[in-house]
Amino acid sequence: MVTEMFGFRKRVVMLAVAGAVSAGVVAQAAPALAASPSVTITCTATNSCTASGTGFTPSGQVEIRAYAGSTVFSSSTITAAAQTRVCTGSLKPVCIEAGGGYFTAALPVDYGLVCDATEAGTMQYTDVHTGETVSEPVTWTGPCIQPTTTTLSIPSTIDTGWTSANPATVMAGSTHVTSGTLTITVNGSTYCSYTAGTAAGCTLANLPAGTDQVKASYYGSTIPPYDPSSDSETVTVNQVQTPQVINEPNSNWGGYVDVDGPYTSVTGSWTVPAANCGNAFATAAATWVGLDGEGTNTLEQIGTDSNCTLFNASYWAWFQMVPSGPVVIGAVPADYPVFAGDSMTASVTSTGAPGQYKLTIQDNTYGWVYSTTQSDPGATGATAEFVTEQPSDLGLPLTDFGAATFTNCEATIGDGPAEPIWDYPNQAMDLTDPGGTKLATPSSLSDDGTQFTVNWLTGS
Secondary structure, eight states, X not given: OOOOSSSSOOOOOOOOOXXXXXXXXXXXXXXXXXXXXXXXXXXXXXXXXXXEEESSOTTOEEEEEEEETTEEEXXXXXXXXXXXXXXXXXXXXXXXXXXXXXXXXXXXXXXXSOTTOEEEEEEEEXXXXXXXXXXXXXXXXXXOXXXXXXXXXXXXXXXXXXXXXXXXXXXXXXXXXXXXXXXXXXXXXXXXXXXXXXXXXXXXXXXXXXXXXXXXXXXXXXXXXXOOEEEEEEEEEEOOOOOEEEOOTTOOEEEEEEOSOOOSEEEEEEEOOOOOOTTOSEEBOEEEEEEEOSSSSOEEEEEEEEEEETTEEEEEEEEEEETSOEEESSSSGGGSOOOTTXXXXXXXXXOSSTTEEEEEEEETXXXXXXXXXXXXXXXXXXXXXXXXXXXXXXXOOBOOOXXXXXXXXXXXXXXXXXXXXXXXXXXXXXXXXXXXXXXXXXXXXXXXXXXXXXXXXXXX
């Protein structure tokens, strides 16, 4: 609905001026009100019109009604501006309340009209306090609605445990549509429906493994009457692999390992667990990601230590290419400082050359990054690991680390996309002593298959 930009009457408001204000004015305002309400309507573009009113009761309510012919299609209430205190005189100021009683408001749009259809109408403004009414003639023009575009936000590859609310959104030009209904179908069958723009729409979960056709259809908006639309996407859905739980005596790893590689990369994040030393003279615990190691004689790994030395906690970053020994990152640990609670992200990635890997670790809390490229002719990336370990090379008891939480854990096979732990055959590992007593154990994987926590149970 548009006010005709040419040919309709406009009323110009004139304010009476009651004398000059001295240099002692604290705030400026019109010193007197118009004798009666007045409104001027202006338009800058189709369906973009504004009403400016003056002479209404300051701080009072103004009831607004939009008429198309004799039919009211929109009504609302606004509050006119309050008065402003004006003070004159510098030694002994005299202050009065003046001005106010004005407003600016956008005109509504008549969605009942077809595109570009016109109809004579009226905008009526009533001062609720005094009952005075002022009207302005207008010509409404029917809005031309832009076609809607339904946008699916789901990725092209997911797994059967993947969850997402609001898998589709609706746009009308650059405007986010918040009315009407979205319906999601999977392989031609209706999956769920929800109102566009809601915070919790519907959740895509437990989709059939394989190749699924996911379609979003939009319809049903009456104000404004957006056109129906739809969009679809072919989604590859991987089957979640249930972990096999390993509880081997004298296993010094606690966490998860993806098997049946070879894997070309592994990545994960964790929070550096605090070393709870107490009366512990010397203990060790390492948190890391890596390739190989499970059932092989090679291991490419990078991570952090949470140790106790002479009853005091100590932390550092390191990498290791087994069978070679570990290397502390930096000339001394202080070059790349690590503290309990730091957010770390690490990865091991094949460069493409046989047996050559790039190992990277980043302290997200303090902002440093370290990378190194190492080679081992025997390395193949047969497995991918996300582990908290009792380092065997140090021969020390396991540190009481409380809990080590891993996030964003993914691995890659060949040139494919990075996938969560549970998209591959995987094993959950308990950290045990030689007698089979659990010293630490991993939690179940999160709903997206990328997160878990290794919980310390007892000393060793």
